[in-house]
Amino acid sequence: MRSVGLFLFLLFMVFELSFQAMCQEETKRPNIILMVSDDHAHKAISAYGHGLNKTPNIDKLAEQGALFTRSMVTNSICAPSRAVILTGKHSFINGKVDNIQPFDWDQESFPKALQKAGYATAMIGKIHINGLPQGFDYSMVLPGQGHYYNPDFIVNGEMRRFDGYVTDITTEHALKWLKEDRDKEKPFLLVYNQKAPHRNWLPAPEYLNLYDGVDFIPPSNFFDPETGYQGRGTAAKTQEMEIARDARWGHDFKFLTDPYGNETTYRKALNRLNERQRAQLEAAYGPKNKAFIEKYFMEKKIFQDVETWEREVALWKFNRYMRDYLRTIRSVDDGVGELLDYLDENDLAENTLVIYTSDQGFYLGEHGWFDKRFMYEESLRTPLLVRYPKEIKPGTVIDELVQNLDLAPTLLDYAKVPVPVEMQGLSFRDFVAGKSEQWRDAVYYTYYQYPSVHMVKRHYGISTERYKLIHFYYDIDEWEMYDLKEDPDEMKNIYDDPEYADIKAELHRKLDALRAKYGDSDEIQEEYLKKYLDHLSGEKGK
Incomplete structure (x- = not known):
């Protein structure tokens, strides 16, 4: 009888411990990685099906989680968008309406709330907001726009220069924090922000010749400027963001000397690079630039008329832009892959919420444009891919209207942290898990930075x-x-x-x-x- 009693007691203890472990697992707060790239058009992510490039690592988030087809921003410009992501409040409430106005770091934000709730927190990469980031145990951020090569970073308030390529450096130090520097007794928040693919689209050395054999087909309305933007108002007609007219020979197209023999600012920009890096870029761009000038300027007579020549030059510029833009994204995708591999290798994937997005969309030749700012679809829409295996079914597609305004309350919801009443966004946690069908039927947008570069009206x-x-x-x-x-x-x-x-x-x-x-x-x-x-x-x- 004693042996039976002992057996039943041990059996009870096994069930009790198993039940407690199950309950602890259910209440365990998720780790969070928020990945925010700069100016990444949703069309330049292969999961969205536009066929421009391959982003196999970013695509994994859609395959294993959810892809949002109508994710939008509240203000399509860098610093204001990032302020909205941090605070969950519209620009006119958080005060960062443009790239000029100061940002008040003292206001509530989702990193602060998570830090107070016991999360280990870090921000690594670009933020484009002045001041020491608050809410982070560790911060390593680019000052302003930052540089693609040999960038400076502000590390916990101290300026340091790092040798190498900015996307790789950002990824390297994000992994270092995950592996070595965080408090592993706590759940973690990593805000991982890439500079790319922001202008001026300088690729990593290993991708300088990627897409050389690819001729990209321009959007059907690429030559919209030739029509005078017929059917639209003043704003479209007076912008200054046309690839053919407004992009610069040096800064954007990598010419040391423009086709007319004038020195460009590109040569000065290369002063930041070491001799090996400069040689790599010159080897990649020099011969192609020389061939372009010979064909389109020295042998200009081969073209039937001026209009044909102008169109051909515009298409050449479009392809140079697209190749460089997509080259920088290849490095971003590599970095995403490294972080996802780390989660897999350390059994963290199941309990880590991973979000990939951009601070806004971007024009890839639509209307003949680059840049963003307008409320038109290409700059209003931003990629959003979310993976959390515990709740989100693989291959989920969400077509409803979400905004970057919603990220802060959503992250706090997943972390079981109360959402501050001043946050204006909505948590999409239940919605993406299929537990709720109620959602908004319209989104609100504002843009303020005019008169300014690119001259997009308020x-x-x-x-x-x-x-x-x-x-x-x-x-x-x-x-x-x-x-x-x-x-x-x-x-x-x-x-x-x-x-x-x-x-x-x-x-x-x-x-x-x-x-x-x-x-x-x-x-x-x-x-x-x-x-x-x-x-x-x-x-x-x-």
Whole structure:
């Protein structure tokens, strides 16, 4: 009888310990890796199916988790977008409306909340926001835009220079923190921010000749400038972000001397590189640049007319841009792969939430453009891929309207940390897990940095699943409206089309409601405009 009793007691203890272990596993807070690249168009991720390039490591997140097809930003420019990600608040609430206005690090953010809740926290890479990052046990960030080669980093407040390529260095030190420097008794948050593929798209040495044999087909509206942007208003016509007209021979196309014999700023930029690095870049670009000048300038007579020559030069510039842009993304994808391998090799993948996104979208020749800023689809939409094996089914596709505004509350939700009441985004945790079907039917957008580089007018607006309403203001007063189902490339403004009168009225009602909900107004727009103009006046007075 004693042996039976002992056996039952031991059996009970095994079940009790197993139950406790199961409960602990269920309540164990996830590790979090938030990956934010700079200016990464969703079309340049192969999981989205556009066929431009291959990103096998980023694609794993979609294969093993969820891909969001309608992820959008609230303000398509670098520093403001990153401030929205950190705070979960619109630009006009967190104060970082443009790249000029200061950011108040003292306000609440998701890293601060996670740090207070016991997470080990680190930010490594680009943030493009002045001041020492708060909410992080360890920070190693690029000052401003940073450099592709031999970059400076501010390491816990101290400036240091590192030899090598910025994408690789960022990945190396992210892995070092994960492997050696974090408190392994705590769950961790790693904010891993890459500079690439931001302008001026300098590739890593090993990828300098990638895509040399590829001729990229331009978007169908690449020659939109030739039409004078017919069917649209002033804003599209007065921008300064055309690949053919506004990109620079030196900074963007890597010419030491332009086709007209003028020295470019590219030579000065190469001073940062060591002799070996300069030789590698010159070997990659020099012969191709020489061949271009010989064909398009010295033998210009082979072209039938000026218009044909201009088109051919524009297409050459488009291909140089695309090749360099996609080359820098190859290094980003490599870095993602290294971090995912680390999780796999250390049995961390199952309990780590991994998110890949960008601070905004980017134009890859649509309308003839590069850069971002507009509320048009290419810069409004941003990639978003999320993997968390415990809750998200592999191959999940989410078509609803999410924004970078939602990242902060979502991360806190996964970590079981209360979401501060001032955060304006929504957690998509239950939604992506298939536990909820309720979601928003429109998103709100603002853009402030004008007059400035690229000369994109100030504007705000809303987008629904099918329609978009935009108001351009300050030195113009124009409305644009698009039917994204009938006109996905946004080539025809239908604001004054009587057939859409009822829809226009409904969009105006939604716009007014969202502005009230989020706390925006014409008065707030005027306040930030005055601050910006005061800054410009101050700069001119120096």
